[in-house]
Amino acid sequence: MSQPTAPAASLSCSALSFRLPDGTEVFDGLSLSVGRGRTGLVGVNGSGKSTLLRLLAGRLRPTAGSVTVGGHLAYLPQNLTLDTGLSVESALGITERRTALRAIEAGDVAERHFETVGDDWDVEERALATLGSLGLGGIGLDRTVGQLSGGETVLLRLAALLMERPDVLLLDEPTNNLDVFARRRLYEAVDSWRSGVLVVVSHDRDLLERVDRIADLHAGSVDLYGGGWSAYQEALATRQEAAGRMVRAAESDVRRQKRELEEARTKIARRGRHNRKMDEQRRAPKIVAGAHKRSSQESAGKLRGLHEGRLQEARERLDTASEAVRDDAEIRVRLPRTAVPAGRTVLTLRGLRPRFGSLRDGELHVQGPERIALVGRNGSGKTTLLRTLTGELAPLSGEARAFVPLRFLPQRLDVLDDGLGVAANVARMAPGIADNDIRAQLARFLFRGARAEQPAGTLSGGERFRAALAAVLLAAPAPQLLMLDEPTNNLDLASVRQLTSALDAYEGALLIAGHDLAFLESAGITRWLHVGERLTELDPGEVRELFEPPDAIG
Incomplete structure (x- = not known):
C-alpha cells in the first residue's frame, strides 16, 4: 500500500477498496479526509467501522486505493489483550529509558545510555503524570498487568499511546468494559485533546457528545456532520x-x-x-x-x-x-411465557461471598418482575456475581438460590456454537420446540428465511448479539429470570434500540450489570444496587450522581 507524503496531523484515504478473503466487498472507492480535532465514527454493526480503522492504521492492506497519514499514528484496537505478566513500565514502553536513566544516575556514563534516553529525561515523571490524568496514578510503574482490572488495562494501553505523543490517534470502542469512573477519565482525555487528529469509534452517547464532528459510515460511504451526537441526530x-x-x-x-x-x-x-x-x-x-x-x-x-x-x-x-431512507428494523416479539407473578420469590442471596471481587456479605431478595441494575467499579465483581448466580462458580461462603428458570447472556456471547446456524443454536436451547415455531420467532429477531441458516461464526457483532439474545429468550423452559452482563458493549445504537424493544416484550425479572445509564433507564430499571463489600441500594439522586459525566472542557 502506498503511503503518500502528507502534512503533519492529517488523515485521509482515496478511492479505498477492500474485500474480505472470501470475496465479500466491504468498501468500493471510499474517499475520506479527516481534519484536526475530534471525530466520532458511527454506523450500524457490520458497516465496516473497525475495518476502516484498521485500514487507516495500516493493520489491513486495501484491495485498491491509498491511505495518507500525516505525522505519527497510534491505534487502540477494540479487542485488547496484554500479557498479564507484563509490568506497567513495559506496557508503557519506557523500560529501556528508565533503566538507562538509573544507570546514568548511578554514575555509568556509557554513551549507549545517553543514546537510549535521548531528550526524554523526564520520561518517568511524564509517565506518572499521564497515568494520573487517566485515574491510574496509584498503580505504580512496577506493578503487573495481571493485577489490573479490565478497564484499567484499557486505560493503561491508552496511556501508552499518549506517551508516544501521536499526531493521529485512532480509538475503537474505548469505553467498552470501563466503569463509570474510568469513563470519566476517558472523557477528560478526549476533552483535552488538542494536538492533532482524533478518530473514535463508539456507541457511547456521552463520549460522542464531546467530539467536533460525526462521520457517518453508511452503505460504503461517509457523510460528515458538524457537532456532537445530538446535533448529528437532529x-x-x-x-x-x-x-x-x-x-x-x-x-x-x-x-x-x-x-x-x-x-x-x-x-x-x-x-x-x-x-x-x-x-x-x-x-x-x-x-x-x-x-x-x-x-x-x-x-x-x-x-x-x-x-x-x-x-x-x-x-x-x-x-x-x-x-436515502434508512431501515431501522426493530425486534418485535411477544414472550408471555416469561411472566412472573408480582408476589413470587425469584432469587435470594444470603451471606454470599463470591470467589472474586469485593463483595463480602451479599444479601438480596428479588420478587416478581423486578428489574435490577448492578453498578460499581471495574473489579468489584459484578460479572463474578452473575456467574455465581448461574452456578458456574461456587461461592466462598453463603448461598444463592433461584426459584424460577434463569438464563444468562455473558459479555463474550459464548452461548453460541459458531459452527451451527442461528436456528440450530436456538433449537439447541429449546428442545421440543417445533422448527417452524423457532423460525417464526427468529423472523421477529430479524433473521428471516436463509438468514436463519447462517453460521453463527460468520455473523457481524450486532447480528451475533441478536442471535445470542434470541437463543436465550426463546429457550425452553422460558427464562423468568434473565441476567445480562454489559449487554451494550460492542453494540451500535440501532442494536441498543433493538435490545430495548426485545426487553420491552420480556415479562420476567431482570438483573443487568452495566455502565450505560441511558440504556439502563430505557430498560425500566426499578432498583439500583451498588456492588461493594455489600449490595447497597441507591436512590435516584445517588444513581444520577454516580453516572453523571464531568462537564466537557472546551
Whole structure:
C-alpha cells in the first residue's frame, strides 16, 4: 500500500477498496479526509467501522486505493489483550529509558545510555503524570498487568499511546468494559485533546457528545456532520424527513405514470378499433387499410414508449429516494411465557461471598418482575456475581438460590456454537420446540428465511448479539429470570434500540450489570444496587450522581 507524503496531523484515504478473503466487498472507492480535532465514527454493526480503522492504521492492506497519514499514528484496537505478566513500565514502553536513566544516575556514563534516553529525561515523571490524568496514578510503574482490572488495562494501553505523543490517534470502542469512573477519565482525555487528529469509534452517547464532528459510515460511504451526537441526530432526522417526503412524492409520481400509461393504452386500443371500423365501412382497399394500420401502430408505439419511459424514470427516482431512507428494523416479539407473578420469590442471596471481587456479605431478595441494575467499579465483581448466580462458580461462603428458570447472556456471547446456524443454536436451547415455531420467532429477531441458516461464526457483532439474545429468550423452559452482563458493549445504537424493544416484550425479572445509564433507564430499571463489600441500594439522586459525566472542557 502506498503511503503518500502528507502534512503533519492529517488523515485521509482515496478511492479505498477492500474485500474480505472470501470475496465479500466491504468498501468500493471510499474517499475520506479527516481534519484536526475530534471525530466520532458511527454506523450500524457490520458497516465496516473497525475495518476502516484498521485500514487507516495500516493493520489491513486495501484491495485498491491509498491511505495518507500525516505525522505519527497510534491505534487502540477494540479487542485488547496484554500479557498479564507484563509490568506497567513495559506496557508503557519506557523500560529501556528508565533503566538507562538509573544507570546514568548511578554514575555509568556509557554513551549507549545517553543514546537510549535521548531528550526524554523526564520520561518517568511524564509517565506518572499521564497515568494520573487517566485515574491510574496509584498503580505504580512496577506493578503487573495481571493485577489490573479490565478497564484499567484499557486505560493503561491508552496511556501508552499518549506517551508516544501521536499526531493521529485512532480509538475503537474505548469505553467498552470501563466503569463509570474510568469513563470519566476517558472523557477528560478526549476533552483535552488538542494536538492533532482524533478518530473514535463508539456507541457511547456521552463520549460522542464531546467530539467536533460525526462521520457517518453508511452503505460504503461517509457523510460528515458538524457537532456532537445530538446535533448529528437532529441533522439526520431532518435529512430522513426530507428523504421520506421525496419517497412519497416519487411513489405518487409512479402511480400517476402508471395511470397515464394505462389511459394511453386504452386510448390506443380505442383508436385502433375506430380506424378498423372506419376502413370497413369505407371498404378501403387493402393497401390503404394496411397503410392506416401501420401508421396507427407507429403512432401507438411512440405514445406507449413515451409513457413507459416516463414510468421507468419515475421508478428510478423512487429507487434513488428510497436508498436515502434508512431501515431501522426493530425486534418485535411477544414472550408471555416469561411472566412472573408480582408476589413470587425469584432469587435470594444470603451471606454470599463470591470467589472474586469485593463483595463480602451479599444479601438480596428479588420478587416478581423486578428489574435490577448492578453498578460499581471495574473489579468489584459484578460479572463474578452473575456467574455465581448461574452456578458456574461456587461461592466462598453463603448461598444463592433461584426459584424460577434463569438464563444468562455473558459479555463474550459464548452461548453460541459458531459452527451451527442461528436456528440450530436456538433449537439447541429449546428442545421440543417445533422448527417452524423457532423460525417464526427468529423472523421477529430479524433473521428471516436463509438468514436463519447462517453460521453463527460468520455473523457481524450486532447480528451475533441478536442471535445470542434470541437463543436465550426463546429457550425452553422460558427464562423468568434473565441476567445480562454489559449487554451494550460492542453494540451500535440501532442494536441498543433493538435490545430495548426485545426487553420491552420480556415479562420476567431482570438483573443487568452495566455502565450505560441511558440504556439502563430505557430498560425500566426499578432498583439500583451498588456492588461493594455489600449490595447497597441507591436512590435516584445517588444513581444520577454516580453516572453523571464531568462537564466537557472546551
